[in-house]
Amino acid sequence: TQLLEQSPQFLSIQEGENLTVYCNSSSVFSSLQWYRQEPGEGPVLLVTVVTGGEVKKLKRLTFQFGDARKDSSLHITAAQPGDTGLYLCAGEAGGSYIPTFGRGTSLIVHP
Amino acid sequence: KAGVTQTPRYLIKTRGQQVTLSCSPISGHRSVSWYQQTPGQGLQFLFEYFSETQRNKGNFPGRFSGRQFSNSRSEMNVSTLELGDSALYLCASSLNPDRGDETQYFGPGTRLLVL
Numbered sequence A: 001t002q003l004l005e006q007s008p009q010f011l012s013i014q015e016g017e018n019l020t021v022y023c024n025s026s027s028v029f030s031s032l033q034w035y036r037q038e039p040g041e042g043p044v045l046l047v048t049v050v051t052g053g054e055v056k057k058l059k060r061l062t063f064q065f066g067d068a069r070k071d072s073s074l075h076i077t078a079a080q081p082g083d084t085g086l087y088l089c090a091g092e093a094g095g096s097y098i099p100t101f102g103r104g105t106s107l108i109v110h111p
Numbered sequence B: 001k002a003g004v005t006q007t008p009r010y011l012i013k014t015r016g017q018q019v020t021l022s023c024s025p026i027s028g029h030r031s032v033s034w035y036q037q038t039p040g041q042g043l044q045f046l047f048e049y050f051s052e053t054q055r056n057k058g059n060f061p062g063r064f065s066g067r068q069f070s071n072s073r074s075e076m077n078v079s080t081l082e083l084g085d086s087a088l089y090l091c092a093s094s095l096n097p098d099r100g101d102e103t104q105y106f107g108p109g110t111r112l113l114v115l
Helices: none
Strands: A006-007 A010-014 A018-026 A027-035 A044-049 A055-059 A063-065 A071-076 A085-093 A106-109 B003-009 B010-013 B019-024 B029-036 B042-050 B053-057 B062-067 B074-078 B087-094 B112-113
Touching: A006 A085, A010 A018, A027 A071, A044 A055, A044 A063, A071 A085, A085 B042, B003 B087, B010 B019, B010 B074, B019 B087, B019 B112, B029 B074, B042 B062, B042 B074, B074 B087
Parallel strands: A010 A106, B010 B112
Antiparallel strands: A006 A018, A018 A071, A027 A044, A027 A085, A055 A063, A063 A071, A085 A106, B003 B019, B019 B074, B029 B042, B029 B087, B042 B053, B062 B074, B087 B112
C-alpha cells in the first residue's frame, strides 16, 4: 500500500493547457514536498508546504496543502514543453523520519 | 557550489555479484540519504547517514548496506545481486544541522542493471 497516492499517473497535454496533479494520503504529514525529475537526472525540489491550507506560487505553478495536512495539489497554468517531467510528492508522516514518495505523475506537454 | 555527485553513472552486473556505489554530498552537507527508484515501486528510501552513523533505515533486506566517511562521502553496497535490484539508485544530501534544514538535494543517480 502506497502511503502517498498520486493521480493521474500519466498526463499528455498540449502547450497552453492547464492541469492539476493530486497527492493524497490517509496519514497526516508535517510537511509535503513537490519535486520534478527529468530523464537521467535526480529529482529537483520545487516547493515545501508546511501549514494546513497553505498556498504557494512559483511562476505558473500553484501548490496547495490541504487543511488537514493529508493531501496536496499542484496546478500548472498554461503548460509549456519545458514543464515535461515526472512530478513527485514526498513527505514524512506522523513524526516518522522515513521519507515517503508518491509514484509520481509523468507529464508530457506537446508543442 | 558543486552539486551532489554519484559514481559510477551506469553499471552492469550479473546475479550473485556485489556492487558498491559512491556519493559525494554538497560541501558542508552532513546528511546523506539513499533511495532506490524503479518503475513499479517508485522512489523508496533505503537509509540515511548523519555524522558517520546510520540514523534511519527503510524496509530493505540486509543485502543493502551503507556507510559514511568523516568527510560525509557515502557508499552503499548491495551483496548477492538479484534481478530485481535493477534500478536507479539516488543519493541525496541535506545540511541538516539537528534537523533544522532538511531540504534534500539529489544527485543524478547510478543506473544499475543486473543480468
